[in-house]
Amino acid sequence: MKPVDFDYVKPTTLAAAVDLLAQGNGSVKAVAGAQSLGPMLNLRLVQPELLVDVTAIPELLGTREEAERIVIGAGVTHARLEDGDTSERTQAVLAQIASGIAYRAVRNRGTIGGSLAHADPAADWLVCTTALGAELLLVGTAGQRTVSAAEFVVGGFETMLAPDELIVEVRVPRLSAGSRWGYYKLCRKRGEFADASAAVLVDDARGFYRCVIGATSGRPIVLDDSRPLSELAGAAAVAEALSPTALAGDAFAIQVHAAAVRRAVRAATA
Ligand SMILES: Cc1cc2nc3c(=O)[nH]c(=O)nc-3n(C[C@H](O)[C@H](O)[C@H](O)COP(=O)(O)OP(=O)(O)OC[C@H]3O[C@@H](n4cnc5c(N)ncnc54)[C@H](O)[C@@H]3O)c2cc1C
Numbered sequence: 612m613k614p615v616d617f618d619y620v621k622p623t624t625l626a627a628a629v630d631l632l633a634q635g636n637g638s639v640k641a642v643a644g645a646q647s648l649g650p651m652l653n654l655r656l657v658q659p660e661l662l663v664d665v666t667a668i669p670e671l672l673g674t675r676e677e678a679e680r681i682v683i684g685a686g687v688t689h690a691r692l693e694d695g696d697t698s699e700r701t702q703a704v705l706a707q708i709a710s711g712i713a714y715r716a717v718r719n720r721g722t723i724g725g726s727l728a729h730a731d732p733a734a735d736w737l738v739c740t741t742a743l744g745a746e747l748l749l750v751g752t753a754g755q756r757t758v759s760a761a762e763f764v765v766g767g768f769e770t771m772l773a774p775d776e777l778i779v780e781v782r783v784p785r786l787s788a789g790s791r792w793g794y795y796k797l798c799r800k801r802g803e804f805a806d807a808s809a810a811v812l813v814d815d816a817r818g819f820y821r822c823v824i825g826a827t828s829g830r831p832i833v834l835d836d837s838r839p840l841s842e843l844a845g846a847a848a849v850a851e852a853l854s855p856t857a858l859a860g861d862a863f864a865i866q867v868h869a870a871a872v873r874r875a876v877r878a879a880t881a
Contacts, residue, residue: 614652621664633775644720647729685724685778724778733804738825742810751776764830787816793878807867809875828857
């Protein structure tokens, strides 16, 4: 199939982009790398009147290093993160995550902000930014707000973005030198969307511990930080975590998600 007819604009300021989104009453869509939106347009799952290309807005395109965090523009591609400076711990983790997304042609165009806004439960950035304790800067016509990656996603393909809001920045707290990270996604072929995934961060110096299960039917699940990791990796803990989701009682899903948690824990504790 082909998309319905739509108009296309490429504003060069953030203010112009959010104004255009606000005028549309939901019939205007932002587009970044079009790696998710493109297929949805072709299948007519979305039928916008206007596409607002956000790839020429300077605020979305840079990355900057701050003392406590790395700030990534929402329009930064997976490939740029993959090619980042891996001598620094946080950048190395980001590069590792990016390198597992699809294949290079997709990574050349797909963006971290587009991936988070699309909120496919199986997406890599969704589970990993939640585990890393990242925050997102959202900007709309009413101003700006900061939300945690964990609260940003409210369900499968559902976020708290208002129709006139854009993700502008993804702010990832800097990992301590001795922190331990593990991310594992189970998929049939390297680079595919995950059938099950889990990410674990143990950062003693910052007192930050988190285990997150991804590729559920909804938002990533943050497991109770206070339990020992060995306990979180057990099938019973995973079954309990999945119980409020559509995967409740699904023995196969519980088994594969438990395997993903086990392997992420192993990577973080090896
Ligand atoms: C063959 C293939 C394999 C893939 N495999 C994987 C995989 O293994 N893992 C994985 O995680 N992903 C995978 N993807 C998805 C890929 O990561 C996409 O890049 C990503 O999902 C969307 O990013 P995008 O920049 O292309 O966004 P677009 O497709 O342009 O937009 C997606 C959605 O985000 C909105 N949007 C875009 N930018 C913003 C913004 N700054 N603020 C607010 N809303 C915005 C759009 O309106 C749209 O609703 C795959 C895609 C393909 C085509």
